[in-house]
Amino acid sequence: MLLLSVILWAVSCQEPLPPVVEEPVPEKPEEGFVEAVPDTVTFTNADFIYYGDIAGESSSDDWVVKLYTDMEIDDLGNPIGPGTVTQLQLNAEFDENQKADPSKLEGLYREMTNSGNFAPGTFVSGYMVRLDLPGQTIEMADGTFYADLPDGSADMDYDLIDEGAVSIKSNHDGTFTIEGVLVGKKYTKRYFKWTGDIDPRNYVPEETPNSTLKQDMTGLTFDQGQLQDKGDYFYRMDETYRCLLIYLGDESVDMSGSRPSGDGAVLRLEVLVPWETDITKDGIPSGTYKMTDRNLDTSIDKDNIVPGVAVPGLPNVFAAWKVAGSWYYELDNGEWTQTYARIDEGEIVIDNHGDGSYTISYDLLDCQDVPKKIQGRTTLSELPVPGKPGQGNQDMVLDANTYAVDKEKSSFGSVEVSNLGEYICIAASPVEGVDGFDAIFDQDEYFYVAISPLLNGKEFDLMAEKDLYTVMSTLDGAFLESVAPGMTQEIKAGKCCFKYENEKAEVEISLTLADGRTLAAKMEAEEAGIVVNENIFAIAGDEKPVRTAFYLKEDGLTTLYLTPAGIQYFEDIPITTYYAYIVLDDTQCNGRALDVSDIVAVGYGDNFNEKYVDSREVTASGSLKVLSDPNNVAHYQVSADVTFGGTTLKLRYDGNAIDAGTKEVVKNEVVYNGKSYGITGVSLDLQPNPEGTCGVLIATDRGDVIRINLPLNFLDGNAHGFSQSHDLCIEYDGQVYSKANGYSGTVTVGKDENTIKIEATNYDNLKIIYEGPYETVS
């Protein structure tokens, strides 16, 4: 230090000026200088939790270390002061085995350089979290923090740590020493030390197995069953098959709803039968149903979705309302126990006796590396169909615009249909003369159903449906806050058929509420102008509406892009979740069936998983049709079913596409405190400086200048957050917006020889958009 001081610091020989004396008069210095002596807290207790690679970047592992002094613990498990607690959230060396290995904790930890950088050797800054509990909200610290507990109190006086250093070292005798000094929002240095054994708890979630069977299950018989019609479950939309769901269950299983509950074993089987099958008349056609092939990506090829096959279980989906395909599971009070198996192979033999009775034999294998057998035979005198006439509240014959709560009929006085976005909605109230869709919701009692256009015309099971729908009710005796996919706690069972065509909506719905009451309704209303988006985009059976299409015509080729994202400009394709494209000759856009090999290319992009597939690079098969409207250059009809190595791509589109050459019109402006100002000039200050930074100067018609300071390598056209560099800031109107000053912000600056493009915001009161000429100062 002395050497550095002598060499590096200039020495002033200036005679000292008299000390400033101002009110209040400070205490006079003693002769010489006595430096304060810091206290070091020696922690005596420690708790180590290993969370593993929570960032999912394989760069570091998350550990939480809690150190605390000896304290009394109250009945609720809270420590009672006096005492001290610190929590360290550390980004430690990555362990590819995701094991809680204390040796991986060794090292020096400093603050993260930005909130997205989980590099090993850093700690996560402290922050407050709010927990909303019934009747109260609790605020508590998380990340890295320090807290004192006053004598007799469980209240923690937090100091959120964001600077400092922590060292963890092995003592080579099985113990470790943790010591350091941390500084937080109270600017006080926290010196601490702990020595002891590290006995971590591993909180890395274990991969859930798809089968837990330890031995073969043979001689399995069941006492009851249920049959459901799932219709065109895989959306082939060609009426070539129908999916039937068969539940077989022990006597103790409750089969009264659409999903088994209660206790006992359940065999869930899905078989595909001819489309014409009417289960209420025909039941299940007799025959042998062999498990069809499911691809590694869980999809099923179109060629394998045919009558006469059974459907293997859908892997890794365990939620009761989402489970699909064939499974064996055991229930305890309606919940899955740890005994279950996803069925992957084998066959089911149905012997339909023609009088409603069946003998069902099953010789199945689960999905384990060494498969376990699920074998047996069940004979049932009947296989009830939920919702079949004569059961539940389906025996209620309702007139149009009436409803029944527990079979007590009432009438709707007002019914309205509307679009909310692309969703089709119907709302009804017992009150007559309500004018307008929105006004329905001003009534004390109303009933509301909304569906995704994908559900239009389909009868769907509310407990199992995955496409979006919502049901709400304030009808007396049948209150439903919101029923939607995954939010079916308010009902036990439900079916709905919502059909809108020829400017008329017809909705029939039948529900069994959680408390056992029933609600059925039938609504009809005419309304012109309802838009039904029937355009479909599906990768591996995951079906979504097409919301945007683009076309590009160049060199005799037509390229069509379809995406479920609602975007306006072709340049935004890279920020969509999915998109698909077809490249073909202009002359092929004639509506005739084409083989994939006939066209230039078809492919899709999964930006979320960074997966990009192109028929020129992988094996692809299938057919497609593209028809361009000779009277409307933007109008296209597309139908495509293409399989890429097991992954299916399905496209259905009939509508206008946007010219991919349409450019976004950028309005150059500065928006400051809600007001828009013009930009009168932009210059780039490239004058050399030791920081390796540059400045972008933006003159506004407000008569002032905004300066954006940024590292030279940030002139790359990419978005950079304030947290990525201490040198990145926006200076304007006497304020510096930077991470150091506690602001968030993003700056994008890209340039070529003549044009500079700037987008910058502090996410508060300043936004800059500019694309145009600039001058360089150097």
Added chain:
Amino acid sequence: MRDLMKLSVKYIIIAIFALVALQACEKPSVPQIPDTPQQEQPVVEPPICTYEYDGKEYPVYSVSFTADETQIFVKISPFKKDQLQTTYAVIGINASLEGMEIDVDKAWHNDDYYFIYEDPIMYYSQYRHLQSGKIMVKSLGEGNFQVRADVILPDGKTFRFEY
């Protein structure tokens, strides 16, 4: 603790290099961790001047300046230059504001002005925002400067220094 000390000194060295190189936006040192608590120093000669922190006046036994075309820094410490300066303050300004009184409320933190204070108990790094106050650094020529700082620190404590 000894290893931390080594690292701490390393970072202090880096920080000083950074200051000398006038890289004002580089993060300064990890807070210093004294190897052993500092005891009363055997300093008997009169101080160069004093500074006030949190209402108490302390002696200044070393004052160092560094400056270039863009920035001017002053470091003061109650320790002499040949001692480990575990208590110190750094005051800096943009050279273009030399001789001007800078109102930290209106000026740009870490650009128009800089401030660090550290002792064994407290640490206000470069990234902590001063609440208010004024700073002035004026060149008197031949490497001499006049310095005045009267600021309220982020936690409301006062810091005053005039030289």
